[in-house]
Ligand SMILES: NC(=O)N[C@@H](CC(=O)O)C(=O)O
């Protein structure tokens with residue numbers, strides 16, 4: 192089965208593409224991405240390197256699955272006029288709460304939330320119960336996710352046994368089991384001596400180390416950013432230096448160990464300065480930021496009456512920090528956007544701010560928030576795609592993040608004009624803990640394809656139709672069946 196995605200705006204910074212273009216998918220892979228192909232399906236076959244239909248068979252992954260096709264070649268056409276066609280988005284940082292906390296999220300609900308948000312792949316963190324600190328658990332989760340999640344799930348394994356910060360986990364075995372990186376996310380690795388062994392061990396195994404940078408004695412008891420807002424409200428605060436001193440330490444230690452370092456959820460201006468310094472020095476460091484840190488600050492926590500949905504770790508920082516993050520995203524310092532999707536049960540948030548759990552969900556709102564508030568300024572559409580697809584793929588060494596021929600056919604179809612309202616009760620995620628409830632956004636994923644198979648289609652989103660039917664519809668002038676507004 193082949194799918195011809197026609198008439199969209201192809202945005203793929205990995206190939207320098209941004210303009211009208213077509214995409215052809217066969218056997219679950221991209222076979223063509225480039226200028227619009229000539230009108231008739233037969234011409235498309237001749238004009239590109241489409242494999243022979245007979246050789247592929249209709250069992251191969253493909254969107255739609257609408258039965259026998261009149262064209263006889265298994266070709267389906269998706270009308271993408273008015274849509275952006277981009278490499279499948281990748282979220283390098285989510286919490287899927289499996290095993291152990293499946294009342295907060297499951298692989299199925301987290302996978303569905305990812306697909307609805309336009310993500311074709313996610314990397315899930317190991318702070319589960321029990322933690323993902325041994326090879327059997329990593330392998331088990333990867334297999335279970337392949338069966339239950341709509342999108343690709345890559346597993347990040349624990350950096351230390353039991354996430355306790357004392358003993359490095361068995362990296363070679365974790366890597367052999369499929370882990371793409373190691374992290375104690377949710378907790379810092381407080382002891383510098385342990386961190387050295389983590390970095391050396393991970394480097395030897397060829398795994399990046401993802402750090403939750405937080406100096407626990409400096410952050411102790413903090414519920415929000417230690418700044419003027421916290422001081423005025425008498426809220427216990429956690430200072431930006433709690434993040435920055437650990438980033439400084441880890442840059443130096445990563446350089447010494449020759450390890451790949453990735454800074455999770457950077458929130459403070461000084462953190463970005465340190466990362467700039469590290470990059471200029473040639474230290475192999477990457478950094479991600481979240482949509483909530485880009486769009487909110489501590490003043491918003493007060494404006495929301497210290498509602499626990501505005502509580503996460505690291506905390507929303509000062510307006511100045513937020514501005515510095517925006518600058519770092521625009522100037523290329525930041526490598527990726529990550530949601531840090533952290534679903535919690537209502538119970539964990541139904542308490543006063545200081546006692547509430549840290550974390551907000553993000554999979555279903557990230558793309559719409561950034562399209563609405565950061566595109567085209569300060570981010571071009573291509574830069575956004577880079578931050579949400581190629582960047583995450585590069586950080587974690589994943590296939591994808593590109594529409595190059597031969598790559599897996601992971602594709603996101605975006606309607607940049609579609610208006611919608613964030614309604615947490617309609618999330619596919621089990622988590623409802625978002626500070627963006629009620630926000631009106633412009634721009635949304637309307638179709639998500641993983642390995643050429645449509646795993647999400649928004650109501651009114653594009654429907655692949657057999658090539659013969661498209662021709663018939665064109666003749667009859669009924670193009671609107673493809674749902675383009
Ligand atoms: N970000 C959060 O506030 N919470 C995360 C842990 C983490 O990412 O540090 C969680 O697992 O709930």
Ligand SMILES: [Zn+2]
Pocket residue numbers: 376377378403455456504505
């Ligand atoms: Zn964290």
Ligand SMILES: [Zn+2]
Pocket residue numbers: 284285286316376377531533
């Ligand atoms: Zn996290």
